[in-house]
Amino acid sequence: MVKMAPSVLSADFAQLAEQIRIVEEAGADWIHLDVMDGHYVPNLTFGPLVISGIRKITHLPLDAHLMIENADLHLPAFHQAGVDQLTVHVEACPHLWATIDKIHDLDLKAGVTLNPATPLSLIEPVLSRVELVLVMTVEPGFGGQRFIPDMVEKIAALDAYKKKNDLRFEIQVDGGIDETTAPRVVRAGATVLVAGSSIFGEPDIAAAFHRIKKAAETSLLKMA
Numbered sequence: 682m683v684k685m686a687p688s689v690l691s692a693d694f695a696q697l698a699e700q701i702r703i704v705e706e707a708g709a710d711w712i713h714l715d716v717m718d719g720h721y722v723p724n725l726t727f728g729p730l731v732i733s734g735i736r737k738i739t740h741l742p743l744d745a746h747l748m749i750e751n752a753d754l755h756l757p758a759f760h761q762a763g764v765d766q767l768t769v770h771v772e773a774c775p776h777l778w779a780t781i782d783k784i785h786d787l788d789l790k791a792g793v794t795l796n797p798a799t800p801l802s803l804i805e806p807v808l809s810r811v812e813l814v815l816v817m818t819v820e821p822g823f824g825g826q827r828f829i830p831d832m833v834e835k836i837a838a839l840d841a842y843k844k845k846n847d848l849r850f851e852i853q854v855d856g857g858i859d860e861t862t863a864p865r866v867v868r869a870g871a872t873v874l875v876a877g878s879s880i881f882g883e884p885d886i887a888a889a890f891h892r893i894k895k896a897a898e899t900s901l902l903k904m905a
C-alpha cells in the first residue's frame with residue numbers, strides 16, 4: 682500500500698479547511714506541510730502559527746518538511762503546533778545526529794531529506810535512526826516544477842540499502858509527482874508520495890487524488 686501525503690503548498694489558503702477535508706475524505710494518509718524560510722530556499726511559506734490552525738481542522742498526521750536554516754531552534758515550536766513528524770534537510774543541518782535526537786526527544790518521528798544533487802552516502806550514518814527518508818525529485822522551494830527522472834535510480838539505491846540492512850524507514854518522494862511519475866517512483870521503492878499541484882491545482886481535487894493513487898497502486902500490482 683502506497684501512502685499519499687498531499688502538500689498544501691498548492692492549496693487555496695482561503696479555502697484550506699475545505700480542501701484538507703476533501704483530501705482527508707479521499708483517503709489521504711498524511712498532510713504534507715512545506716515550511717520555507719526565504720534563506721535555505723528562496724521562497725517563504727508558513728510556520729508553527731499556521732500549522733497550529735491546520736492541527737485544529739484535521740485528524741491526519743501532520744508531516745512537516747522543514748526547508749529552513751537553524752532548524753534546531755524551531756523544533757519545539759513545531760512540536761507545540763501539533764506536528765507528528767519533522768523532516769530536515771541534511772544540507773541545512775550540520776549537526777544532523779543531534780537534530781535527530783532532538784526530534785525524537787520531542788516524541789516525534791524524524792525524517793531526513795536529500796536534494797537532487799546530494800548523494801545518498803551523506804545520510805548513510807543516520808539511516809538506522811530515522812523513520813523517514815525524503816528524496817527530492819525537484820529542487821526544493823516551489824510547487825509545480827518538473828520531475829527529475831535521474832532521481833529514480835537514487836530511490837532504487839535507497840530501497841536496496843534499506844532491504845540489505847533490514848531497515849524500516851519510509852521512502853518519501855516529493856516534487857513533480859503525478860499519475861505519470863508516481864508509478865515510476867513506487868516501482869523503484871517509494872512508499873509515500875507527496876503531491877501538491879497535481880492534486881490541489883486540479884479542478885476536481887478528489888478525482889485527481891484518486892487518479893494518482895490508482896496509478897501508483899496499479900503499477901505495484903503489475904509488479905507482484
Ligand code: DX5
Binds near residue numbers: 821
Ligand atoms: C517543494 C516542496 C513540495 C511541493 C511539491 O519544495 O517540498 O512538497 O509542494 O509540489 P509539486 O507536487 O507541485 O511538485
Ligand code: ZN
Binds near residue numbers: 714715746855
Ligand atoms: Zn515538501
